Amino acid sequence: MKTSLKIIRLVIARLEVWPEDAKLAIVGLGTFNKKELITHVKKGTDVGRKIVEIELEYLKSLKKGILYA
Amino acid sequence: MPKVVFTRPDYEIVTHYLFVWSQKLVSEAKKNKWTVTDLRKSQATIAKFTAAVGKTSPALILLHGHGNYSSISGHNGKVIIQAGQNENILKNAVTYAFSCQTAKELGTAAVEAGAKSYIGYNEDFIFFQTEGMEKSPASDKRAAKFMEPALEVSTSLLAKKPPKEAFRKSQKAFRKNIDSLISSNSKEVYLVRYLLWDKNHQVCLIKNSKTAAIDT
Numbered sequence: 001m002k003t004s005l006k007i008i009r010l011v012i013a014r015l016e017v018w019p020e021d022a023k024l025a026i027v028g029l030g031t032f033n034k035k036e037l038i039t040h041v042k043k044g045t046d047v048g049r050k051i052v053e054i055e056l057e058y059l060k061s062l063k064k065g066i067l068y069a
Numbered sequence: 070m071p072k073v074v075f076t077r078p079d080y081e082i083v084t085h086y087l088f089v090w091s092q093k094l095v096s097e098a099k100k101n102k103w104t105v106t107d108l109r110k111s112q113a114t115i116a117k118f119t120a121a122v123g124k125t126s127p128a129l130i131l132l133h134g135h136g137n138y139s140s141i142s143g144h145n146g147k148v149i150i151q152a153g154q155n156e157n158i159l160k161n162a163v164t165y166a167f168s169c170q171t172a173k174e175l176g177t178a179a180v181e182a183g184a185k186s187y188i189g190y191n192e193d194f195i196f197f198q199t200e201g202m203e204k205s206p207a208s209d210k211r212a213a214k215f216m217e218p219a220l221e222v223s224t225s226l227l228a229k230k231p232p233k234e235a236f237r238k239s240q241k242a243f244r245k246n247i248d249s250l251i252s253s254n255s256k257e258v259y260l261v262r263y264l265l266w267d268k269n270h271q272v273c274l275i276k277n278s279k280t281a282a283i284d285t
Contacts, residue, residue: 018259021200022211025083026193027169028135033200050193057269058262067251067261 011055012038026050072104072127073227078113078134078144082203086196087133087167089206090216094131094223101227103129113143118150122158129163131223136168136189139175152178159184163232165222169193172272180274186232188222188239192270195263214250214260215267218242222271236273243268 018034025031029047032040040048061067075095079088088109098105106121108114113134122130132149135142139152150156152175160183166176172189179187196215198206206212221242225235247264250257 014259014262019256022259023198023200024263025086025196025198027083027087027195028137028193031082031198054195054262054266058265061265061269067247067265 007052007056008041011041011052014055015041015051024051070102070104071129071229072106072125073098073129073131074106074118074121074125074127075108075131076113076118076133076143076149077107077109078142079110080145082198084134085203086198086206086209086212086216090212090220091131091133091167091223092207094220094227097224097227101229103227108143111144113149114147115143115149115155118143119155119158122162127162129226130159130165131226132164132166132168134168136166136171136175138170138173139178141166141168141171141175150175150179156184157182159187161185163226165189165226165235167194167219167223172274176272176274180276185275187274188232188236189272189274190267190270191272192266194219194267194270196267197260197263211257211260214246214257214264218246218264219267219271232273232275236271239271240268243271 015034015038023031023033037051041051077088077091078084095107106125108117132141135146140148141150143149156178159179163185164187166189170192173191176187176189197211199209199211202209218239221239222235225238243264247261250261
């Protein structure tokens with residue numbers, strides 16, 4: 001499996017665990033529930049790419065141990 | 070009395086959250102003996118902002134609204150400050166832009182043009198809301214996790230703390246919320262990555278000095 005596909009699957013799996021009533025708001029882009037975000041991630045829209053970017057940055061932080069400093 | 074100018078547009082759900090959450094800052098400013106110009110809702114326009122700054126020469130400017138790398142907007146998404154055009158309006162003032170991305174180009178340009186400091190975000194500011202809470206954003210505990218640390222900058226500046234201290238206090242408040250979620254069994258732990266994102270992309274710009282996110 002290609003790395004990019006693995007990452008997209010990982011991001012979607014993370015989004016799946018959100019509560020149904022949670023909505024992400026980006027100042028400038030609007031609000032999105034998890035179903036909408038999953039669609040954005042699958043389609044590779046600007047919003048979807050932003051969510052992937054945030055997840056990758058988070059994973060890098062975990063690797064650096066920042067959250068346990 | 071020192072003077073502060075607010076821009077607080079309120080024309081869709083995201084700006085409505087910023088508008089409601091920033092309401093207490095206006096009271097805080099008055100309590101701390103600031104002379105307040107509150108450009109709320111449809112008053113948040115380039116004409117009114119330019120006039121207010123020209124008339125009052127504020128020590129502090131608190132901006133709320135949509136932004137991109139080079140500009141920040143007011144009512145209905147219309148630009149109020151654009152890098153390369155009118156960033157010098159922030160000259161001699163301390164500014165906090167509670168907005169996406171503006172620290173990257175607009176903030177840098179403003180500091181180069183003589184702004185005392187510019188605190189903002191060099192990427193998108195992200196927060197969460199709870200469906201059904203749109204009519205009472207101040208009671209939305211999920212949103213509070215993001216709003217409270219972000220507004221710590223404003224609260225500290227209104228308490229006359231220096232910009233670097235306001236920035237540090239906000240960073241600590243983000244960290245506190247992150248740690249609180251990590252150390253609990255909360256189902257809200259998925260919020261951590263977004264709080265960390267906001268914390269890491271908050272910057273404090275001062276001429277010849279940039280204070281980036283800190284590991285508090």
